[in-house]
Amino acid sequence: MSATLGIAAMIYPPFCFLVGALTTIGCAAFVRTKKAIILSPYGSNWYNECMRVLSKIPTRQELLPVFSLILFFVYSWTIYRMLFQIPSWLYSHSKTGIFFLVAYVFAVALIESLFLFGFILLVNLILPRRLFRDQFIAQGSLMVIACTIWALILKFQNASSGLRNLLEVSAWILVFILSLLIIAVVSSFLMQRYQRVKSVLEAIADRMIIFAWIYVPVGLVSLAIVLVRNLI
Amino acid sequence: MKSSINRRDFLKLASGLMLTPMVSTLPKLDIGQSYPALNTSMTIGSELTSPNVIIILFDALSALNMTTYGYPRNTSPNLARFAERGLVYHNHHSAGNFTTPSTASFLTGVYPWTHRAFTYGNRINEQLVPENLFSLLKSVYYQVAYTQNLFADTLLRQFSDSLDRYIPLSSFSLTGGTFYDKLTQKDSYYAMGSLDDFLFDQEEISGSLFLSALNDLISTITLRIAESKYGDQYPLGFPKQPKTKLAFTIDQVIDGVIQSMAHWASPFLAYLHFIPPHAPYRPHRDYQNMFDDGWEPVEKPVHPLSRGTLQASLNRNRREYDQYIANLDVEVGRLFNHLEESGLMEKSYVIFTSDHGELFERGMQGHSTRMVFEPILRVPLFISVPGQRLRQDIYTPTNTVDLLPTLLHIAGLPVPEWCEGTVLPGIGDVSASRPTYTLEAKSNSTFEPLTKASIALIQDQYKLIRYLGYSGAPHGYEFYDLQNDPEELINLYRTHPAAKELQATLDQKIKQVNQPFIKAS
Numbered sequence: 109m110s111a112t113l114g115i116a117a118m119i120y121p122p123f124c125f126l127v128g129a130l131t132t133i134g135c136a137a138f139v140r141t142k143k144a145i146i147l148s149p150y151g152s153n154w155y156n157e158c159m160r161v162l163s164k165i166p167t168r169q170e171l172l173p174v175f176s177l178i179l180f181f182v183y184s185w186t187i188y189r190m191l192f193q194i195p196s197w198l199y200s201h202s203k204t205g206i207f208f209l210v211a212y213v214f215a216v217a218l219i220e221s222l223f224l225f226g227f228i229l230l231v232n233l234i235l236p237r238r239l240f241r242d243q244f245i246a247q248g249s250l251m252v253i254a255c256t257i258w259a260l261i262l263k264f265q266n267a268s269s270g271l272r273n274l275l276e277v278s279a280w281i282l283v284f285i286l287s288l289l290i291i292a293v294v295s296s297f298l299m300q301r302y303q304r305v306k307s308v309l310e311a312i313a314d315r316m317i318i319f320a321w322i323y324v325p326v327g328l329v330s331l332a333i334v335l336v337r338n339l340i
Numbered sequence: 341m342k343s344s345i346n347r348r349d350f351l352k353l354a355s356g357l358m359l360t361p362m363v364s365t366l367p368k369l370d371i372g373q374s375y376p377a378l379n380t381s382m383t384i385g386s387e388l389t390s391p392n393v394i395i396i397l398f399d400a401l402s403a404l405n406m407t408t409y410g411y412p413r414n415t416s417p418n419l420a421r422f423a424e425r426g427l428v429y430h431n432h433h434s435a436g437n438f439t440t441p442s443t444a445s446f447l448t449g450v451y452p453w454t455h456r457a458f459t460y461g462n463r464i465n466e467q468l469v470p471e472n473l474f475s476l477l478k479s480v481y482y483q484v485a486y487t488q489n490l491f492a493d494t495l496l497r498q499f500s501d502s503l504d505r506y507i508p509l510s511s512f513s514l515t516g517g518t519f520y521d522k523l524t525q526k527d528s529y530y531a532m533g534s535l536d537d538f539l540f541d542q543e544e545i546s547g548s549l550f551l552s553a554l555n556d557l558i559s560t561i562t563l564r565i566a567e568s569k570y571g572d573q574y575p576l577g578f579p580k581q582p583k584t585k586l587a588f589t590i591d592q593v594i595d596g597v598i599q600s601m602a603h604w605a606s607p608f609l610a611y612l613h614f615i616p617p618h619a620p621y622r623p624h625r626d627y628q629n630m631f632d633d634g635w636e637p638v639e640k641p642v643h644p645l646s647r648g649t650l651q652a653s654l655n656r657n658r659r660e661y662d663q664y665i666a667n668l669d670v671e672v673g674r675l676f677n678h679l680e681e682s683g684l685m686e687k688s689y690v691i692f693t694s695d696h697g698e699l700f701e702r703g704m705q706g707h708s709t710r711m712v713f714e715p716i717l718r719v720p721l722f723i724s725v726p727g728q729r730l731r732q733d734i735y736t737p738t739n740t741v742d743l744l745p746t747l748l749h750i751a752g753l754p755v756p757e758w759c760e761g762t763v764l765p766g767i768g769d770v771s772a773s774r775p776t777y778t779l780e781a782k783s784n785s786t787f788e789p790l791t792k793a794s795i796a797l798i799q800d801q802y803k804l805i806r807y808l809g810y811s812g813a814p815h816g817y818e819f820y821d822l823q824n825d826p827e828e829l830i831n832l833y834r835t836h837p838a839a840k841e842l843q844a845t846l847d848q849k850i851k852q853v854n855q856p857f858i859k860a861s
Contacts, residue, residue: 182549182550185547185548186547186548186549189538189545189547196459197533198785199458199784199785200785205530209533209534210534212534212535212539213534216535217548220551258553259549260549262553262556263545263546263549263552271560273564274561274565277557277561337527339526
């Protein structure tokens with residue numbers, strides 16, 4: 109609730125009072141209702157269902173390799189493209205200016221990594237345990253690779269601009285979701301049948317952890333610089 | 341089961357309520373209103389102490405494609421009508437061959453080698469920021485600025501402290517927005533350079549892997565929704581603000597500006613910089629069959645610095661450009677009608693111009709070029725003076741850098757010595773023959789002397805072009821007699837007696853402007 113109020117206050121101060129009031133009322137209602145629900149027969153099942161879903165969240169040891177793989181792809185692409193941009197930056201920005209530009213770039217890269225990571229976690233929560241959670245590192249890594257390939261296809265084909273109407277946009281989104289689903293199902297089958305597939309993917313993800321130790325601190329420092337430049 | 345709140349629940353509620361006033365003391369990120377609000381001390385409708393100044397600027401509008409300047413196609417009858425009541429400058433040249441240097445010269449009154457905004461999205465030298473149009477005129481006018489051009493917006497934000505009302509770039513647009521505009525107001529220069537110009541670049545391969553794809557998808561969705569409402573009016577697609585996904589219709593932008601005018605205190609200075617007819621050329625459907633007349637311009641030899649575009653393609657693009665001009669001419673006509681009907685025309689200096697032109701010859705289309713020929717440098721300049729009814733034509737060569745001293749003269753303020761322009765003839769006295777310059781230096785560092793640039797010197801009827809550091813340029817110099825050879829077909833560098841004189845002037849000038857950047861050995 110505090111985070112919600114903080115964000116609202118930063119965006120639109122008069123709004124924070126309304127958000128604060130509504131959030132407080134909502135929390136109060138939830139507090140009262142939760143106790144009522146838990147103690148009722150239906151509420152008990154609902155509560156157990158929630159706990160079951162939450163138990164699908166992977167352990168820290170499983171989350172780190174997948175997040176590291178995401179960081180590797182995101183930062184590698186961004187740094188690669190930055191090599192093309194820096195010559196023009198050198199012409200028109202001072203060294204300090206380039207430092208700030210790079211800070212913005214790395215801050216956004218960290219946010220982008222968290223965004224994709226959240227998407228992977230969402231897929232994990234939605235899909236059955238047998239399809240995803242039980243081989244989280246391998247399946248998560250494969251999902252990251254699939255999303256990267258999709259992103260590169262979109263980028264080089266400039267595909268989204270070619271979608272002529274909302275129907276085509278919806279179809280594209282559906283194809284994307286279906287492709288991820290098919291990949292999850294097929295890979296789950298393959299991993300259960302051929303352990304080597306799973307171990308190779310886990311080994312790749314495991315070797316990416318070093319990038320987390322580099323990119324996360326860089327991203328956090330960059331984010332701090334961006335926040336300081338905008339809030340102070 | 342208890343139905344009432346117990347002590348623990350009450351304490352949770354109370355702590356939440358207490359947080360609310362504490363949160364309001366946190367630093368706020370003001371999105372949407374970080375510039376000073378309307379200055380209520382200059383009340384609307386108060387007695388006018390001096391005329392308003394309305395600067396209407398259309399991006400990439402070449403004088404040579406306009407009716408007033410003798411273009412064979414009747415592209416701009418409304419602008420011709422406006423010109424009939426004012427000063428018409430026939431030899432007005434931009435100080436740069438694209439938006440950033442030219443607009444910076446307009447707003448600072450100095451040439452690009454002084455303000456150093458050489459390339460796309462550059463800002464001017466920080467030391468010159470206090471010396472700009474808005475800061476110099478702050479004491480006289482209520483100042484309003486609006487642009488649809490991302491690069492011009494960078495400059496306006498640099499001068500924002502002097503503005504009374506800044507209208508954001510995405511105003512009056514149908515779709516989308518820019519990241520630097522939506523997310524951050526305080527650090528917009530670096531936000532624009534990193535987010536809009538790199539990570540989420542709409543025209544090059546962007547630096548973001550996933551979020552840019554999502555951004556593109558969202559932009560496409562919003563655009564398709566807009567098209568479902570207005571798409572039939574624009575079969576070629578909506579006009580678009582370059583380097584963004586901002587789509588707009590010209591009529592809605594003009595309507596938005598007209599509505600905004602009602603809230604400006606008098607006397608005001610309004611800088612209004614519209615994107616049309618900048619590419620992409622997407623006129624309304626009513627204009628798409630215009631100029632199917634078979635007319636073709638004089639074909640000129642392909643220049644070594646061009647992209648080698650075929651003449652047939654150039655002619656086709658030129659026709660679309662002319663259609664776009666015809667479209668915007670009608671909308672500008674509506675704006676002028678509003679100014680006349682509201683009485684603002686009689687109470688204002690109305691200045692119509694452009695930041696640079698557009699090229700459709702010598703194998704090159706557009707203005708992203710190293711070339712500095714007339715179609716890209718000659719821009720319209722009409723000035724309607726309060727009380728003036730008859731047209732006055734002025735043929736003295738003038739330059740973008742002359743607009744700042746002219747505006748200072750109109751406001752009754754002295755022209756600073758550092759200003760490199762002079763008061764325009766017709767407003768001030770006719771000045772003696774003097775050289776005016778245009779500089780293209782996209783590939784030259786802002787912090788280094790000029791070693792890679794195209795420079796045009798225009799004096800009287802003569803034009804000297806120097807290509808500095810470009811290996812493809814023939815001989816390094818070109819010289820034209822614009823009066824006898826307006827199409828710039830005959831290079832007289834080796835034969836004309838005035839060429840050497842102008843060369844000496846230009847070389848001396850280059851040496852002078854490079855001096856501060858030459859490191860002591």
